[in-house]
Amino acid sequence: xxxxxxxxxxxxxxxxxxxxxxxxxxxxxxxxxxxxxxxxxxxxxxxxxxxxxxxxxxxxxxxxxxxxxxxxxxxxxxxxxxxxxxxxxxxxxxxxxxxxxxxxxxxxxxxxxxxxxxxxxxxxxxxxxxxxxxxxxxxxxxxxxxxxxxxxxxxxxxxxxxxxxxxxxxxxxxxxxxxxxxxxxxxxxxxxxxxxxxxxxxxxxxxxxxxxxxxxxxxxxxxxxxxxxxxxx
Numbered sequence: 001x002x003x004x005x006x007x008x009x010x011x012x013x014x015x016x017x018x019x020x021x022x023x024x025x026x027x028x029x030x031x032x033x034x035x036x037x038x039x040x041x042x043x044x045x046x047x048x049x050x051x052x053x054x055x056x057x058x059x060x061x062x063x064x065x066x067x068x069x070x071x072x073x074x075x076x077x078x079x080x081x082x083x084x085x086x087x088x089x090x091x092x093x094x095x096x097x098x099x100x101x102x103x104x105x106x107x108x109x110x111x112x113x114x115x116x117x118x119x120x121x122x123x124x125x126x127x128x129x130x131x132x133x134x135x136x137x138x139x140x141x142x143x144x145x146x147x148x149x150x151x152x153x154x155x156x157x158x159x160x161x162x163x164x165x166x167x168x169x170x171x172x173x174x175x176x177x178x179x180x181x182x183x184x185x186x187x188x189x190x191x192x193x194x195x196x197x198x199x200x201x202x203x204x205x206x207x208x209x210x211x212x213x214x215x216x217x218x219x220x221x222x223x224x225x226x227x228x229x230x231x232x233x
Contacts, residue, residue, distance in 0.1 A: 005094050007045035009053070014188065019046050019053065025068070034061040059193050067091055074099075076107065087111050125174055131187070132169065135161040156206070157199040159192020164206060171210045178211070180204060181221035204228070 010018040022041045039061065046053050069075050069091035079086040087107060092099065112118070134142060134152060145165075146153040152165035170177045170186040177183045180190070183203050190196030190203070204227060208215040216228045 007042055007049075009046060009050055014191070016191075019055070019058075026065075029065065032063045032065060034063045038063070060195060066093060068093065074103070076103065078111065085115060128174060131173070132166060134163045134166060156202045157189035157192065159194055159198075160188045162187055162189045162199070164202075167203060167206050168210055171207065177207075179219050179221050179225075180207070180227065183207065200227075 007020060007022065008018075010020075012018060019042055022038050022045075024038070039055075043053075043055055046055075067075075067090050071091075074092055075088050075090040077088060078084045079088055089103060089107060092103070132145065132152070134145075134155075137145065142152070149165055151168055152163045154164040156162055156164050156167060166187045167183055167189065170183055173186075177186055180196075180200060180203055184190045184196070189199045196203075204215050204218045207218045211218075214231065216226070216231060218227060219225045220227055
């Protein structure tokens with residue numbers, strides 16, 4: 001439709017299924033709240049392509065904001081003459097996934113190479129070793145790993161079967177995690193049914209220990225998202 005590609009059932013690489021999206025025009029440019037009306041729309045439309053969808057087992061709903069252009073086209077280019085190095089790449093909307101690689105090449109060719117001297121870094125790390133995923137190992141492999149590092153025996157996230165060793169590894173890898181959400185995106189504690197209700201305090205504790213700081217300094221996602229206000233004891 002004019003609003004997008006419709007409601008889809010999208011399997012993820014982790015075995016979950018995403019249902020959505022819908023699209024609504026809003027005047028509010030801040031809110032990211034979901035609504036019962038939006039959920040009803042998804043339920044009614046996904047039923048047109050799938051007979052049985054157990055939406056009562058949903059573990060999370062989410063929404064985001066995207067700017068729409070009155071021109072109904074992509075907005076790609078410098079902000080204005082006074083800010084030539086601020087490149088807008090906006091109003092991409094539904095074709096974003098397919099067009100993103102071409103947009104990146106276009107921006108580099110037309111707006112980056114003539115403004116900045118870019119030189120390839122010969123020391124750049126272009127690959128990384130596949131992280132250990134406890135749930136993917138055989139029983140023999142897990143036993144061998146635990147004998148070498150007992151942290152992999154301590155399951156922190158029961159929903160997703162994530163061990164302390166996996167979390168510690170995510171903190172100390174190249175561009176390692178520095179927040180609860182950073183850990184969540186890398187190794188998935190908090191992605192399961194309880195949404196962090198059980199494991200998040202432990203993740204905060206591990207982050208503080210490995211980063212040698214107070215738990216009060218640990219954030220959810222960014223400097224203004226502190227989880228703890230102060231230590232009580």
